Amino acid sequence: MYLAQGLHRAVQQNPNGIMTTFGDRQRTFAEVADRVARLAGALRGLGVGDGDRVAFLGLNSDRYHEYLLAVPWANAVLNPVNIRWSAAEIVYSLRDSDSKVLFIDDVFAKLLPEIRQGYPELATVIHTGDGPAPKGTLSYEEIISRVEPIEDARRGGDELAGLFYTGGTTGFPKGVMLSHANLVTSTLGTVASGVAFGPGGRYLHAAPMFHLADLIGWGAQMLHAGTNVIIPAFDPIAVMKAIQDHRVTDTFLVPLMIQAVVDHPDLPNHDLTSLKAVIYGGSPIPATVLERAMKAFPNADFAQAYGMTELAPVATLLSPQDHREGNLRSAGRAAPHAEVRIVDADDNEVPRGTVGEVVVRGGHMMLGYWNKSEETAAALRGSWMHTGDGAYMDDNGYIYIVDRIKDMIVTGGENxxxxxxxxxxxxxxxxxxxxxxxxxxxxxxxxxxxxVVLRPGQQATPEELSEHAKSLVASYKAPRSVEFVDALPVSGAGKILKRELRKKYWAGKERQVN
Incomplete structure (x- = not known):
């Protein structure tokens, strides 16, 4: 199994079919294959060797799609960069992964001086925008045009496909190592579940393409030789227009995106009847939002996916039938490719209805964390991925998330x-x-x-602290609210008792997470 396998099949069976639609550009499977082979040749010519890491920092585009194929075609490793990170986090991921090449678009080109200063070892930057390439970068289209195509290295199986950075419990992002088999297994299992994605489908990339949740849709299109309809970033009008103009059949959206679409005043002016399936994740969907969404997308089924980057990313699925029956509190049951258990602190499976930690295993489980052997061993104890989510399982195998064992927050679908x-x-x-x-x-x-506890004699406002945090971490990680106290509650061992800090906010709620 390897990521480019579906492209070879599509070229053989339907070379003139449309593979990508981005703005006014449409490209066939044969055209994409030629461009990917040339881009892979260009990367090899630029000194990218077997297993070298190649990063991409940019909004969604057809060139992002080609990057996802060309890097493994060149026998190298993907490093899709989180576009919501601060410059400091971006630099950390590039340095940690020792990325040799960075693709960058017009939106993020302004960060290049800071990136180069923080990571002077960066060998090559390729500009993916449509305008002139900034000084010190190479033009994407020019390097493709002057290089001969090369044969696909067919990198696959248990070989490393990509590093997908996720937040870290120590304050630094961790590079999740996923193989080709990991990614294809998760995609195959999701497709086999029947919740979405059929032959001839048209998938809308509205969520960011660096994100594993969107990559499942991309992988499904590879398997089915479907069309990728791509918009640069989520925008309610852009989503509705793309669905209408390109007769989109499937998409992934977080509940916040769904709500933005169904609440938009221009909703009645768009024909959204082509949409057959909406997969969402990151958090449960409120029943009131689902009701409005079912009216907005009258022919669409809804399915929830639960998982994490370390699981490539799908672990459980809540089916369309579950949604029709109103079973919205559950995160679903084990996906076809996954085995899921609820265990105690000693990794013993607990009785049904008892809260414990969700652990998962299967062919989609990560290889480990890049250069972090201790954290890998802790996460993959006993060959199970320990998710850090507290949950119980009912007699029918549905899991219900009730708390987090890890010190993690999920806000707007982001960890x-x-x-x-x-x-x-x-x-x-x-x-x-x-x-x-x-x-x-x-x-x-x-x-x-x-x-926050302030230093004696010092002052700060919530706004000031939030802006300070944004200079060091992604804006979605910065505090949206700040509370000042004289002292933090601590245990006898000196550990901050966060449950005490959370108690007044979650009082009376059945779940301790959303």
């Missing part, structure tokens, strides 16, 4: 590790101590909330 934000806040001169917790939020599911 935020508290340590990352606490480290950023601690660098403000007025901050003596900071603890970060997730609190309920009607819009974001959970809100990043900071509880």
């Amino acid at each position: 935020v590790y508290s340590a990352e934000v606490e480290n950023a806040l601690a660098r403000h001169p007025a901050v003596a101590q900071a603890a970060v917790v997730g609190v309920p939020d009607e819009r974001w599911g959970e809100r990043v909330h900071a509880v």
